[in-house]
Amino acid sequence: xxxxxxxxxxxxxxxxxxxxxxxxxxxxxxxxxxxxxxxxxxxxxxxxxxxxxxxxxxxxxxxxxxxxxxxxxxxxxxxxxxxxxxxxxxxxxxxxxxxxxxxxxxxxxxxxxxxxxxxxxxxxxxxxxxxxxxxxxxxxxxxxxxxxxxxxxxxxxxxxxxxxxxxxxxxxxxxxxxxxxxxxxxxxxxxxxxxxxxxxxxxxxxxxxxxxxxxxxxxxxxxx
Amino acid sequence: xxxxxxxxxxxxxxxxxxxxxxxxxxxxxxxxxxxxxxxxxxxxxxxxxxxxxxxxxxxxxxxxxxxxxxxxxxxxxxxxxxxxxxxxxxxxxxxxxxxxxxxxxxxxxxxxxxxxxxxxxxxxxxxxxxxxxxxxxxxxxxxxxxxxxxxxxxxxxxxxxxxxxxxxxxxxxxxxxxxxxxxxxxxxxxxxxxxxxxxxxx
Numbered sequence: 201x202x203x204x205x206x207x208x209x210x211x212x213x214x215x216x217x218x219x220x221x222x223x224x225x226x227x228x229x230x231x232x233x234x235x236x237x238x239x240x241x242x243x244x245x246x247x248x249x250x251x252x253x254x255x256x257x258x259x260x261x262x263x264x265x266x267x268x269x270x271x272x273x274x275x276x277x278x279x280x281x282x283x284x285x286x287x288x289x290x291x292x293x294x295x296x297x298x299x300x301x302x303x304x305x306x307x308x309x310x311x312x313x314x315x316x317x318x319x320x321x322x323x324x325x326x327x328x329x330x331x332x333x334x335x336x337x338x339x340x341x342x343x344x345x346x347x348x349x350x351x352x353x354x355x356x357x358x359x360x361x362x363x364x365x366x367x368x369x370x371x372x373x374x375x376x377x378x379x380x381x382x383x384x385x386x387x388x389x390x391x392x393x394x395x396x397x398x399x400x401x402x403x404x405x406x407x408x409x410x411x412x413x414x415x416x417x418x419x420x421x422x423x424x
Numbered sequence: 425x426x427x428x429x430x431x432x433x434x435x436x437x438x439x440x441x442x443x444x445x446x447x448x449x450x451x452x453x454x455x456x457x458x459x460x461x462x463x464x465x466x467x468x469x470x471x472x473x474x475x476x477x478x479x480x481x482x483x484x485x486x487x488x489x490x491x492x493x494x495x496x497x498x499x500x501x502x503x504x505x506x507x508x509x510x511x512x513x514x515x516x517x518x519x520x521x522x523x524x525x526x527x528x529x530x531x532x533x534x535x536x537x538x539x540x541x542x543x544x545x546x547x548x549x550x551x552x553x554x555x556x557x558x559x560x561x562x563x564x565x566x567x568x569x570x571x572x573x574x575x576x577x578x579x580x581x582x583x584x585x586x587x588x589x590x591x592x593x594x595x596x597x598x599x600x601x602x603x604x605x606x607x608x609x610x611x612x613x614x615x616x617x618x619x620x621x622x623x624x625x626x
Contacts, residue, residue, distance in 0.1 A: 209581075215558065226465060236454075
């Protein structure tokens with residue numbers, strides 16, 4: 201948690217309204233409890249204390265949570281298995297997995313680059329290249345992500361059955377750099393710099409397949 | 425809060441696994457419920473009020489949640505009452521809002537609703553932007569206008585002071601999702617608050 205988060209957090213804790221229950225609600229709940237208590241007492245005690253439904257619900261919830269935890273742990277192990285030199289590659293894999301598991305993959309769903317590109321305008325301090333690779337590698341859409349302390353664009357492509365996330369943001373000084381591949385058990389990451397932008401492509405596709413995407417992207421940016 | 429009759433089970437985890445109800449005197453059960461769960465009425469109302477953004481709906485959801493909580497009290501069994509209750513409150517709220525926004529469902533991007541906020545601040549010096557002069561009304565408004573999953577995460581974390589793990593259980597999502605929701609919610613809030621600040625100075 202960063203200092204900025206601490207600052208925002210304390211601002212919220214100090215100044216945001218923590219709504220207190222109105223007195224009439226307190227009275228309603230108390231009244232309901234005493235009624236309900238009597239209602240339960242009037243019934244045979246067994247069904248009142250042994251309802252299968254809530255149990256099943258708790259088990260379901262607990263089960264789903266356990267699976268979620270297991271996946272998170274697995275992902276952590278996968279990501280931490282990598283070598284020292286590709287720390288950013290780990291961040292990229294992390295973001296890729298997050299986009300698939302956690303929240304949502306696309307903010308703007310469109311295969312049309314003329315829809316996706318303007319969507320980023322005003323959301324970023326740079327204009328990410330949005331490259332159409334259809335029909336072999338169709339564009340699914342775009343997403344705003346947050347990596348290494350900055351908002352970045354993510355383009356989502358489909359390569360056969362694989363999802364490919366391509367993150368793009370300005371490089372620090374470099375104008376071009378050849379592709380480097382990183383493998384993180386099950387995920388492949390490609391990194392290169394072109395036209396002053398750094399590209400990070402990530403997928404569970406194998407290196408040969410991922411290379412198809414990178415080759416096409418590099419060829420397209422060269423023509424700009 | 426009075427921890428009446430709970431000490432002998434203090435080692436149990438929430439949610440509990442496989443414990444049977446005791447089936448002892450029911451008025452004792454009511455008393456235990458009142459001692460353990462009723463103190464969290466304000467927390468319950470606060471969450472419902474933030475999620476539903478309306479005091480009448482919030483009161484209805486809380487009443488519904490307490491009824492369910494009382495009936496399912498045996499599923500608590502010495503665990504932490506507050507996250508347990510808030511899980512039920514959240515479910516009541518979402519039932520009230522309709523099946524379409526049930527737990528775990530992904531949030532669709534909504535241009536009308538999200539586009540104004542889906543822009544984390546972009547310059548290199550965001551520290552300078554948050555003014556201590558931001559008043560409660562503006563802060564409340566910014567939180568209220570967050571999409572619900574982000575609002576939920578922020579309220580549980582900052583106002584109810586729950587751990588990531590507790591929030592993950594309440595929201596029924598992996599911890600990683602809680603962290604990314606919080607991060608995104610904070611970006612949206614910073615953006616909103618700093619932009620408002622500029623508007624005021626202008």
